[in-house]
Amino acid sequence: MSDPTEDQLVALGTAFETFARRYKLADALRSERPLAELDKAVLLYVAEHAGCGPTDVARFLGVPTTTLSSATDRLAKRGFLKRERIEADRRAVALTLSEAGAAYAQAQVETYRRMYMLMLSRLSPDERDRFIAMITKIVYNDG
Incomplete structure (x- = not known):
C-alpha cells in the first residue's frame, strides 16, 4: 500500500475541520454552557x-x-x-x-x-455501508 498524498491529507483535514466546526456550532446552540x-x-x-x-x-x-x-x-x-x-x-x-x-x-x-443522520443521509445505502466499514477499520485497526 502506498502512503497518502499531500492532497489527500489536506482534503481529509479540511473535511474533518469542517465537520468539527459544524459539531461545535450545533453544541454551542444549546442553552447551557x-x-x-x-x-x-x-x-x-x-x-x-x-x-x-x-x-x-x-x-x-x-x-x-x-x-x-x-x-x-x-x-x-x-x-x-x-x-x-x-x-x-x-x-x-x-x-x-x-x-x-x-x-x-x-x-x-x-x-x-x-x-450521524445528516452524514449518512447524503450517501446511498451502499455508500453508507462502505463508509461505516472504512471508519470501523480505521478506528479498530490495531496495526
Missing part, C-alpha cells in the same frame, strides 16, 4: 454504566485518574454527576448521573444521532 470534550465522554460513559467507579472510566477513556478526578469534580459542581460511597467498601466510589446529568447525556446522544 457546553461541557469540555472529556467531561462529555465521562458523562456518556456513566450514563451507560451507572454505578461504575472512577478507575473504570479512566481506563476506558485512556486518561490518568487525576485527570478523571478533575472531570468528575467539574461535573459534580455543575450538578450532573453524583459520587456515592459504597457501603461494602467505604473507600470505593460509585458514579451515577443526576436528573440534570441524565438529561444532558440524552440531549448529547440526540445531537450525535442528528449528526
Whole structure:
C-alpha cells in the first residue's frame, strides 16, 4: 500500500475541520454552557454504566485518574454527576448521573444521532455501508 498524498491529507483535514466546526456550532446552540470534550465522554460513559467507579472510566477513556478526578469534580459542581460511597467498601466510589446529568447525556446522544443522520443521509445505502466499514477499520485497526 502506498502512503497518502499531500492532497489527500489536506482534503481529509479540511473535511474533518469542517465537520468539527459544524459539531461545535450545533453544541454551542444549546442553552447551557457546553461541557469540555472529556467531561462529555465521562458523562456518556456513566450514563451507560451507572454505578461504575472512577478507575473504570479512566481506563476506558485512556486518561490518568487525576485527570478523571478533575472531570468528575467539574461535573459534580455543575450538578450532573453524583459520587456515592459504597457501603461494602467505604473507600470505593460509585458514579451515577443526576436528573440534570441524565438529561444532558440524552440531549448529547440526540445531537450525535442528528449528526450521524445528516452524514449518512447524503450517501446511498451502499455508500453508507462502505463508509461505516472504512471508519470501523480505521478506528479498530490495531496495526
